[in-house]
Amino acid sequence: MKQTLHHHTQRKISSGRAVPLGATPMPSGVNFAVFSAHADEVFLLLFDSDAAAPTDCIKLFRAKDIWHVFVHSIGPGQLYAYKARGRYAPAKGMRFNEHKLLIDPYAKALTRKYRNDPSGRLYGYNPQSPKKDLVMDTRENMCKVPKCIVVDDAFDWQNEKQPAIPMEKLIIYEVHVKGLTQHRSSGVKNPGTYLGLVEKIPYLKSLGINCVELLPVQEFFIRQALIDNGLSEYWGYNTLAFFAPESSYASGCYPGCQINEFKTMVRQLHKAGIEVILDVVYNHTAEGNELGPTLSFKGLDNTAYYALRGTHLERYRSYVNHSGCGNTINAENPMVVKMVVDSLRYWAQIMHVDGFRFDLAPVLFRRKGVFHPNAAFYRLLLREPVLKHVKFIAEPWDMSTYQLGKFPRGWSEWNGKFRDTLRHFVKGEPGWIRETARRMTASADIYARVKRMPFNSVNFITCHDGFTLYDLFAYNTKHNELNAENNKDGSNDNHSWNCGTEGET
Structure with missing residues (x-):
């Protein structure tokens, strides 16, 4: 195969450090570090704008499984992404493709919303091949991919104090950032945004609640199947960047504004005595199964980031699917567990959130493939002082197991019973x-x-799952036809009663 990646830069570079992971601005430049145990080479690409060709392609230095470099005379606002060179052998779990631009797993912001592209260029394989994912796609996709942004964590918190409400006093209101204010009836200046939610704080206070649980606000990816049906990834349970706030919920027009707008929202909620819990989706990623796109983790180290399965001859081609979304993160890999805990620490320490509700939490509590309350993820959490007083809430089931009442002491659980x-x-x-x-x-x-x-x-x-409170007394059965899945999506076990007439009355 012809190699397309070549080191070229006029900038001063040095080896830098293997820690911390991600892009870290320093007085004289930025340190970049990314994990890959199986890549042959990893390249950092720098960009002047989202639509431009890369100005630099820098081959990274390697320290064991961490690839790193220090680039002098750049700083916050710099745009970047990665490419990785290695074997493309899906049957053995290897899906490296040097033609595909990759999002940094530790990226703190993206330049724009990431959605699938009908050209198929976001896939590591050739969608037209009868062999499907076994044939690598050699088309470039730089113009289709949003870029990562080097971020300065500084922010004026105005002496904000977190409410520190005891768990037994918490009254939680689950809310969708966009859905709360996107309709004109909300009467806000910034509909469907973090700042729009700020405008609704008096309304939230009037409800008597003291905590909002935000449906996913980590940057998520819009799948092609939804685009084809004129739909969007509305709930956001298709995370791509676990450190980055969702860019489409920002009201500003400059790349990275979503970070300060998110912080502003949290600050103002705290000033009103309202805690902030995030609904987080660490159980799977937006890359789907073996026929899904290559956006980040697949292209950096598929065998490390995902739990894989297959037949005797194709032992690692397919993905374990405890999530029901095509893949399952490998919560038994120390570097994957570290990424999750690093992400939690970032949201708690830098973004000032008060707690987390874990979607399909048993995925993170697996040891040798089965649920275990003392799994590696939990043990690492216990060693993290920043997270000592953070609230942890489990959705205590996934597609393979139901573990209500079995999570560690200190954890709370959604009580489905x-x-x-x-x-x-x-x-x-x-x-x-x-x-x-x-x-x-x-x-x-x-x-x-x-x-x-x-x-x-x-x-x-x-x-957010299943019927709303209104639906419970309006419908006996679900009516999800508008989702274009022949009403097959969603649960049938809503235990509702239409009071004699199905639907609106």
């Missing part, structure tokens, strides 16, 4: 009085027997 039981009871179904009494008395049958506290149960009736 409370939700289902109260729905049955309110619906008037017979035989639910005793079970309802258990749920209304802190689910002691689940938590007390393992010496956990009532506040370890996060009780709820509705959330």
Whole structure:
């Protein structure tokens, strides 16, 4: 194969340091460091603008599994991305493709929203080949890919203090940043944005809540199937960059403004006595299965970042799918676990969030493929002083297991049994009085027997999954036809009652 990557730069460079990972601005330049255990070479590409060709292509130095370089005389605002050279052998788990531009897993901001492209250039393989992902695609894709931004963490927090509300006093309001204010009826100046949410703080206070749980705000990717149907990745459960706030929720027009706008939102919520919990999706990434795009992790080290499976001859071609979204992160790889914990520390320490709700949390608690409350992820969390007082809430199930009541002490859990039981009871179904009494008395049958506290149960009736509270009394069955999936998406177990008439009345 013809090699297309060549080191070229007029800038002064030096080897730099292997820590910390990511792009770190310093007085005389920026240090870049990225993990890849199996690449042959890794290159840093620098850009003057999002649409321009790269000005520099810099071959990185290697220290064990970390690739690094220090570039002098650049700073915050510099645009960059990576390319990696190595074997393309999907049957063995290797998906390196030097033609594909890659997002830094530690990128703190992207220049713009990342969505799939119908040309197929975001894929590491040739979509037209009958051999599918076994044939590498050699087309370049630089103009299709947003660039990473070197970020300065400085911000005027105006002596803001985090509310530090005890878990047992928390009243959580799940909210979508865009959905709260995007409709004109919200009456805000900045609809569908972080700053728009700030304008609604008086409304949030009027509800009596003291905590907002934000649906995913880490930068996510829009899949082609949704684009083809005129839809968007509205909920945001398709994360690409775990350190970067979602760029489409910013009201400003300059690259990177999403960071300060997110911080402004958090600061103003804290000033109003409202905590901020993030719904985080570390269980999978936006790259999908073996037929998904190559955006970051696949192209940097597929075998390290993902849990793989396959047949005898193609042992590592396919992906374990505990998430139901095509892939599952490899939570038994120390560098992947480190990335997740580093991301949590960043959001807590630099972005000042108060806690995290983990989507499909059992994925992170696996040891040798099965759930274990003392998994590597949890052990590393315990050693992180910044996260000592952060709130952790688990969605205690994934596509393969249900672990309500089995997470470590100090963790709280979404109590799905409370939700289902109260729905049955309110619906008037017979035989639910005793079970309802258990749920209304802190689910002691689940938590007390393992010496956990009532506040370890996060009780709820509705959330973003399934029916809204209105839907529970308007529909007997789901009606998701507008999602263009033949009403197959979403749960059928909503335990609802239409009060005699299906739909609007």
